[in-house]
Amino acid sequence: MTVSKDTFLNFKLNQQQLSELGEAIITRSREVYDRVAAVPDAECSFDTVIRPLAELENWSAGEENVATFLQYVSDDKQVRDASMDVDKKLQEFGIESAMRLDLYQRVVAARANTSPEAFAALSDEDRRLFDKIELDFKRNGLALPEAQRNELKVLKKQLADQSIEFSRRVNEDATSVAVDESELDGMPRDWIDGLSKDESGKRLVTMKYPDFFPLMKMCKVEETRKKVLFANDSRCKDNVATLEKACGAKCNSIKCRRQAAKLLGYQNHAAFKLEIKMAKTDEAAISFLADLRKRLYPLAEKELDVLRRIKAQEKEKLGLPNDGQINAWDMHYYSRLLKETEYDVNDELIKEYFSMASVTAGMLKIYETVLSLKFNEIEQPPVWHKDVRMFQVSDAASGETIGHFYLDLHPRDGKYTHAACFGLRPGCQHADGRRDLPAAAMVANFSKPTADKPSLLKHNEVTTFFHELGHVMHQICSKVQWARFHGTAVERDFVEAPSQMLENWCWEAAELEKLSSHYVRKGEPLPRDQIDRMVKAKNLNAGLLNLRQIFFGTFDLTVHTAEEDLDTTALWSKLREEVTLTQNMPNTWGAATFGHIMGGYDAGYYGYLWSEVFSADMFLNRFSKEGVENPKTGMDYRTMILGPGGSRDASQMLHQFLGRDPTMDAFLKSIGLEESSKL
Numbered sequence: 001m002t003v004s005k006d007t008f009l010n011f012k013l014n015q016q017q018l019s020e021l022g023e024a025i026i027t028r029s030r031e032v033y034d035r036v037a038a039v040p041d042a043e044c045s046f047d048t049v050i051r052p053l054a055e056l057e058n059w060s061a062g063e064e065n066v067a068t069f070l071q072y073v074s075d076d077k078q079v080r081d082a083s084m085d086v087d088k089k090l091q092e093f094g095i096e097s098a099m100r101l102d103l104y105q106r107v108v109a110a111r112a113n114t115s116p117e118a119f120a121a122l123s124d125e126d127r128r129l130f131d132k133i134e135l136d137f138k139r140n141g142l143a144l145p146e147a148q149r150n151e152l153k154v155l156k157k158q159l160a161d162q163s164i165e166f167s168r169r170v171n172e173d174a175t176s177v178a179v180d181e182s183e184l185d186g187m188p189r190d191w192i193d194g195l196s197k198d199e200s201g202k203r204l205v206t207m208k209y210p211d212f213f214p215l216m217k218m219c220k221v222e223e224t225r226k227k228v229l230f231a232n233d234s235r236c237k238d239n240v241a242t243l244e245k246a247c248g249a250k251c252n253s254i255k256c257r258r259q260a261a262k263l264l265g266y267q268n269h270a271a272f273k274l275e276i277k278m279a280k281t282d283e284a285a286i287s288f289l290a291d292l293r294k295r296l297y298p299l300a301e302k303e304l305d306v307l308r309r310i311k312a313q314e315k316e317k318l319g320l321p322n323d324g325q326i327n328a329w330d331m332h333y334y335s336r337l338l339k340e341t342e343y344d345v346n347d348e349l350i351k352e353y354f355s356m357a358s359v360t361a362g363m364l365k366i367y368e369t370v371l372s373l374k375f376n377e378i379e380q381p382p383v384w385h386k387d388v389r390m391f392q393v394s395d396a397a398s399g400e401t402i403g404h405f406y407l408d409l410h411p412r413d414g415k416y417t418h419a420a421c422f423g424l425r426p427g428c429q430h431a432d433g434r435r436d437l438p439a440a441a442m443v444a445n446f447s448k449p450t451a452d453k454p455s456l457l458k459h460n461e462v463t464t465f466f467h468e469l470g471h472v473m474h475q476i477c478s479k480v481q482w483a484r485f486h487g488t489a490v491e492r493d494f495v496e497a498p499s500q501m502l503e504n505w506c507w508e509a510a511e512l513e514k515l516s517s518h519y520v521r522k523g524e525p526l527p528r529d530q531i532d533r534m535v536k537a538k539n540l541n542a543g544l545l546n547l548r549q550i551f552f553g554t555f556d557l558t559v560h561t562a563e564e565d566l567d568t569t570a571l572w573s574k575l576r577e578e579v580t581l582t583q584n585m586p587n588t589w590g591a592a593t594f595g596h597i598m599g600g601y602d603a604g605y606y607g608y609l610w611s612e613v614f615s616a617d618m619f620l621n622r623f624s625k626e627g628v629e630n631p632k633t634g635m636d637y638r639t640m641i642l643g644p645g646g647s648r649d650a651s652q653m654l655h656q657f658l659g660r661d662p663t664m665d666a667f668l669k670s671i672g673l674e675e676s677s678k679l
Contacts, residue, residue: 007404009066009424009439011384015082021067022086025060026093032056037102044109046122050130053103054482055431061483062425062436064090069424072171072416073384073408073443080414084164091160099153104142107134125481125647132484139272141264148263155260162242162253166598169236171417173593177231178202179224186220188348190453207232208411209418210447216332217347225329233328233588240589242598243559244568253598254559254566270560270603277493278610278650285493285606286557292609293550293579295673299543300581307334307541310341328585335541343537347458350534353516353526354462356409356446356455362515363466364391366505367473370634371642372396378404385412388441393476403427403438403476410455411445418595419444419464421471426486427478438487440475442468454519459534462515463506470499477638478645485647492600493607494650498641500615501623507538508628542671544580546609551579552594553606560603614654616667621658 013021032052039048068090071083097103111134119127137143141152178198191214195203205211205228212232219225244252257269266272270282279285307326311334315322326334339345364375374394381390389407394400406424411417420443427438444464449455457465475487488495505511509531516526555575559566568591573584584590591597596605618641626633640657654662 007437008382009062011066011070011382013067013070013079015078018067018070018079018082018086021063022089025063025067025090029056029060029093029097033097033100033103036106037100039106041105041109042113044106044113046110046114046118046126046130049106049110050126050133053133054129054484058426058428058430058436058483061428061486062439065422065424069422069441070384072422073441075385075412075414077414084168088161088164091164092157095153095156095160098136098140099142099149099156101142101146101149104137107137123481125485128647129482129484135276139264139276144263152260152263155256155263159253159256159260162256163598166239166242166253167595169239170593170595172414173207173235173417175231175235176204176206177228178204179227183221183224184215184219186218187215188218190450191447194447194450207235208445210411210445213332216329217336219333222329225333226327229329229585230588233585233590233593236592237589239592239598240569243591244565252565254562254568257560257602258562268561268563270557273560273603274493277491277604277607279493279606282557282561282603285553285603285610286561288610289550289553289557289606293547293554295668296543296547296550297581299673300547301543303541303544304581306338307331310334310338326582328582331544331582339537339540343533343540345530345533345537347460350526350530351456351458352520353518353524354457354459355517355519356449356457358517358519359457359462359465359515360407362517363462363469366511366514366629367469368396369629369631370505371473371477371638372631372635373402373473373477374399381406384408387412401437402479403440405439405472405476406441408441408443409446410448415445416443417445419468421468421475421488423475423487426475426483426489427480428483428486429481438475438478440472440487442472444468456519459506463503466506467499467503470502473502474498474642474645477642479643480645480647482647485645487645489646491646491650492604493610494614495611496608497611497614497618497650500612501618501637503615504619504623505628507535509535511628539670539672544582546671547580549605549609551576552596553609554579555591555594556597556601556603556605559597613664613667614650614662616670617658617662617665618654620666620670 033056036049036052068083068087071080071087074080074083111130114130119130122130141149144152178200180202181192184192184203192203195205195211198204205215212228215228216225219228242253244254254269261267261269261272264272266275268282270285274280274282274285279288304326307330308324311326311330312322312324314334314337336347339347368374372395374396376392376394378390378392381388383390383406385408387408387410391405391407392401393403393405395402408415422441422443423438424441425436425439427436429435446457446461446465447455471488478487480486506515509528512531512534513525513528518524555572558571558575559568569589572589572591576582576584576590596602601607618637622633622636623630636657641653644653651661
């Protein structure tokens with residue numbers, strides 16, 4: 001195997017270079033499409049039609065990823081805007097190309113010319129490629145009459161524009177709440193010192209999660225929590241119009257999706273999306289959420305009773321009135337108080353053992369051991385920001401370099417506001433025998449170090465770190481021929497399972513000791529008795545927390561199975577109260593910042609819980625039994641689950657790894673419910 005010489009990616013692109021790169025991708029792609037479209041029907045085959053299209057994807061995927069990635073991470077607004085413009089143009093070109101009837105006709109001719117014997121002689125991945133390319137064209141409406149094809153094309157372009165604008169508003173939102181320090185009772189001094197000030201000297205609490213979530217958990221002043229939550233849930237009002245109101249000649253995004261699905265012959269958008277997922281039908285996904293919701297209600301009711309008791313005790317102690325309710329702004333606060341008072345788990349004390357340096361070093365070591373890998377940090381790496389670290393990944397046994405990844409872990413203005421893995425270059429094979437090494441980036445917003453303290457992570461942030469790096473490992477460990485199957489390009493309701501499974505290491509006592517080291521008392525790990533209490537509290541409010549996930553999934557599926565336009569603000573409020581058993585913040589529009597619904601998870605949010613079922617089954621029935629650092633189990637996981645990427649059905653990979661079909665038993669057990677249920 002020859003590795004591509006272009007090992008390192010170029011992130012030092014200015015506006016003009018980004019624009020030129022976008023044009024180059026479009027020009028080369030159009031040339032290939034025109035060449036394939038010109039192949040006579042009699043000469044259409046896998047080699048003359050399917051292979052050239054796939055080889056183009058192998059080249060263009062990495063180029064596109066870099067060009068569009070910079071909108072999320074560059075500290076230069078002009079570069080971010082240019083990257084966004086390229087993204088928009090590429091999406092528009094992609095929609096246009098996916099609607100080319102001449103290309104679809106060549107694929108149909110290639111299928112007609114391929115005998116069953118010739119098809120069987122192709123490799124498994126090539127056969128899957130053939131099927132997927134043909135299905136993609138059909139799902140893009142190429143079997144429709146011309147008028148309907150053109151109508152679908154318009155709808156798709158509108159949706160692409162709306163998705164980009166929706167995300168831009170969320171990413172660039174600068175909402176903050178000005179508060180006096182007296183309103184921040186209970187907040188740590190280092191957290192307060194990390195807040196900027198306005199002209200009057202008040203502290204500014206932003207909606208970025210290093211500000212928002214600590215305040216919701218620790219601020220003793222109920223009115224402050226209420227004020228900040230209101231600000232958070234009433235952001236980006238223009239996005240409400242994107243979801244549900246017509247804008248000029250355009251229809252809203254939900255209606256666009258519904259109309260597109262109807263044109264293609266599907267009952268609704270959810271039915272269209274789920275056809276190519278593990279669930280297969282919207283009925284299966286809805287039934288899954290409803291069934292789990294029913295099982296969780298008794299548990300959640302008990303959890304709410306406990307939280308009300310904790311609230312009553314605190315209010316009585318402080319001599320304050322008590323409304324007897326767990327309000328939206330109370331949930332995080334009293335959950336934290338319960339954790340500290342009855343489980344003796346104090347997140348603020350625990351985070352002193354989880355400095356960014358100790359967690360990163362410990363986590364990388366665990367991943368090296370479990371997956372039989374070796375990580376080496378690149379000195380003075382070619383990156384997009386000085387804070388970014390870059391690592392070379394090698395196979396531990398052979399020493400062969402298999403990829404690179406980047407860590408961009410702290411917030412800054414204009415940067416993507418959540419935690420995510422971005423695939424930057426797929427590992428794939430070129431026609432001349434060269435192989436591209438995969439590259440991926442983990443982007444997060446963990447608190448920055450201060451003058452007297454390093455960046456300290458709460459345990460849930462350690463878990464987030466493990467999860468997102470799990471996605472990175474999925475990208476790095478995948479080895480396929482075709483880019484479209486690389487890494488996390490699996491069914492969307494399975495994509496979270498490999499990373500969710502790796503979160504379990506954050507609950508293993510021996511692993512937590514390896515990850516931890518007190519930031520002052522260097523080398524002192526988290527005490528074992530503290531670890532035991534943390535593990536005991538693992539399922540604290542599991543009912544309520546999973547109902548929250550069911551709420552998001554139910555909202556998503558409801559709007560995407562509806563036969564008519566909905567008031568998303570009213571629906572959000574109604575479902576939140578019905579499903580989560582807590583009231584929604586009045587006069588807010590939470591759906592306006594529900595990024596998943598416009599960021600690729602439309603009709604797919606249920607997948608987080610769906611995939612949790614598989615992650616629990618993999619961990620409890622392989623790693624937990626065979627050893628969490630068992631190299632044989634880890635290598636099975638690397639080769640059977642991560643390695644194939646999307647080149648096989650997830651159900652087949654799970655069956656191979658588990659030795660049977662998955663069940664819900666392990667998941668129910670993992671959250672404290674011992675019931676048994678088959679999927």
